Amino acid sequence: MDKETLSRYTGTKDMNIVEAMQKIDENGKGILYILNSKGQLSGSVSDGDIRRWIITTGNLQGSVRDIMKKDPKCLSEEAKDKAGKLMSMESVRSVPIVNEHRKIVNIIFIEDIHRRRRKKNRSLKGIPVIIMAGGKGTRLYPYTKILPKPLIPIGEIPILERIINRFCSYGADEFYITVNYKKEMIKSYFKDLNSSYTIHYVEEGKPLGTAGGISLIGESLEGPVIITNCDIMIEADYAAILEHHKSSGNAITIVSSLKNTIIPYGVLYTSEEGIVSSLDEKPSLSYLINTGMYVVDSVYLDLIPKDIIYNMTDLIDDFMRQGMQVGVFPISENSFLDMGQFEELRKMEERISAGDIND
Numbered sequence: 001m002d003k004e005t006l007s008r009y010t011g012t013k014d015m016n017i018v019e020a021m022q023k024i025d026e027n028g029k030g031i032l033y034i035l036n037s038k039g040q041l042s043g044s045v046s047d048g049d050i051r052r053w054i055i056t057t058g059n060l061q062g063s064v065r066d067i068m069k070k071d072p073k074c075l076s077e078e079a080k081d082k083a084g085k086l087m088s089m090e091s092v093r094s095v096p097i098v099n100e101h102r103k104i105v106n107i108i109f110i111e112d113i114h115r116r117r118r119k120k121n122r123s124l125k126g127i128p129v130i131i132m133a134g135g136k137g138t139r140l141y142p143y144t145k146i147l148p149k150p151l152i153p154i155g156e157i158p159i160l161e162r163i164i165n166r167f168c169s170y171g172a173d174e175f176y177i178t179v180n181y182k183k184e185m186i187k188s189y190f191k192d193l194n195s196s197y198t199i200h201y202v203e204e205g206k207p208l209g210t211a212g213g214i215s216l217i218g219e220s221l222e223g224p225v226i227i228t229n230c231d232i233m234i235e236a237d238y239a240a241i242l243e244h245h246k247s248s249g250n251a252i253t254i255v256s257s258l259k260n261t262i263i264p265y266g267v268l269y270t271s272e273e274g275i276v277s278s279l280d281e282k283p284s285l286s287y288l289i290n291t292g293m294y295v296v297d298s299v300y301l302d303l304i305p306k307d308i309i310y311n312m313t314d315l316i317d318d319f320m321r322q323g324m325q326v327g328v329f330p331i332s333e334n335s336f337l338d339m340g341q342f343e344e345l346r347k348m349e350e351r352i353s354a355g356d357i358n359d
Contacts, residue, residue, distance in 0.1 A: 001106045009094075009107055010035050013043065013065040018286045020064050021050050021258055025332035029109060033096050034068050040102040043068035047332070054330045055244075060258075060286045074098050083108040122171035123239035128221050128298070129172050133160060133230035134180035134204045134213055140345070148182035150230045151189055152339070154348050158189070159339055160230050164197065167226070170238045173197040177230075178213030180204040210292075212310040214301055221298040227312065229292035233337040233348070241329050245295040250327035251319050252300070255293040257336035261285045288328060291336045300324075 008027040011020055013034050024032050024047050034043035045068045053067045054060065074096045075083060083095045087110050097106040137149030144152070150160035157165075164175060179186055179201055190199055204213045210229065224245055228234075234255055245253040267280045294312060303318060304310055319326050339345045 006104055006107070009033055010104065011045075011064060012036075013063065013068060015064045017050055017053065017060055017062045017064070017067070018258065018260065018284075020045055021047070021332050022260075024050070025334045029094060031094055032064075033072065033104060033107070034064060035104075041072065041074055041096055041098055041104055043070050044072040045069070051330050054288070055328065060288070072096070074102075074104075076100075077105065080106070080108065084110075084113045087113075121169065121239060123242060124167060124226075125171035125173070127172055127223070127242065128174050128176060128225045129164075129167050130176045130178070130214060130217075130225060130227045131160065131163060131230050132178050132210050132213065132227070133186065134178045134183075134207065135210075135230075136181045136207075137231070140339075144181075148186055150177075150186055152345075154233075154339065154345075159233070160186070161190075161193075162233060163228065163230065166233065167238065168197055172226075174200075176200045176202055176217055178202045178204055178208075178216070180207060180213075207309065208307075209309040209311040209314075211304055211312045211315050212308060215304045215306045215310075217301075221301065223298060224295050225298045225301065227294045227296060231339045232292045233339075234291060234293050234331065235335045235337070236331045242295060244329050245327075248327050249325055250295075251297055251324035252316060253295040253327050253329050254316070255291045255295075255331060256288040256328040257291050257331050258333045259287050259289045260333060261287070288330060291331070291338075295329075 008023070009029065009032060011023055011032045011034055013036075020032055024030060030047045032045050033041060034045060036042040045064055049067050049069070053062060073086060073090050073092070075086065075098070077097055077099060080097050086095055087093065093110045095108050096104045097108060099105050133148070133150040135149065137144035140149060140152065151158045153159075154162060167175070173196065175197060177186070177199055180203070183201070183203060187201060202213050202216045204216065214227070224242065226242070236255070241253070241255060262282055262284050264282060267283055268276055269278045269280070271277045290313075292312075300319070304315060316326055337344070337348050337351070339348050
């Protein structure tokens with residue numbers, strides 16, 4: 001592995017949480033090995049370490065030194081054949097190979113050893129998935145004058161079908177889709193598919209917002225329920241999202257994405273009498289944003305009022321007013337794709353073409 005490739009998987013303890021998350025996002029392996037000032041292996045940080053830090057502290061401004069695991073397991077070049085056994089024993093997905101100076105010369109990933117086909121994940125088997133697909137998609141006009149937003153293709157596959165396929169890869173097979181605008185086109189499209197899953201259509205007689213249609217589901221759901229908008233894709237571990245919700249005690253868990261916004265100007269900080277105390281040129285601000293995907297305990301769905309416009313944000317506000325626990329499951333910026341606007345739609349299509357998103 002050459003130096004340029006190795007640099008994708010290494011960082012320093014002075015990096016902040018956002019920088020580390022971005023780099024892990026870019027390398028796609030879920031790990032960053034931390035080097036000291038001499039370029040020697042001194043720690044590691046995973047996407048899970050970062051997620052736990054954010055959930056526990058709510059702080060995006062921490063540094064890698066606060067969360068890194070010190071002295072990670074590694075192997076010498078002579079012992080690299082033991083990488084598979086070490087990964088199995090330590091339940092890790094990669095092992096750095098170091099020279100006599102403890103400098104990384106290679107990284108062996110579990111995929112390099114085991115190319116076997118993965119068993120189908122069944123972690124969402126029996127978990128109802130509610131997809132809110134009743135809106136008009138006015139931000140995508142004039143496309144939505146012809147097609148309902150859920151049927152707008154990303155590559156060659158409509159966004160709604162992609163969303164369903166993603167859930168099916170985790171074992172989900174029961175879907176409730178709220179429909180209104182051009183609903184017959186949506187129903188006709190999925191009727192023609194030879195699918196192994198079941199779709200229940202929840203028909204809105206009038207627009208009811210991003211949550212109001214749930215009140216029309218004519219049966220009692222049990223356990224946790226996943227709710228998602230029909231114009232987003234979440235490239236994350238759905239099994240981990242569900243498990244976090246179950247273990248957290250949350251009434252609702254919001255899948256939240258890191259969002260970095262660069263202010264395209266120099267920002268001035270002033271003291272009394274207009275005296276400039278400092279200047280920050282084009283600063284980057286980091287936030288956790290609501291992606292539009294949630295896990296909710298079904299017992300709370302009865303709180304959704306009937307026959308009025310009611311949004312998921314209204315439900316979250318009501319939960320917090322009543323003292324219920326509302327939590328987040330953070331994902332990286334590149335793991336959240338939103339086709340609600342033309343620019344984002346083009347980005348989605350580009351990532352499909354590049355192979356970043358599986359069909």
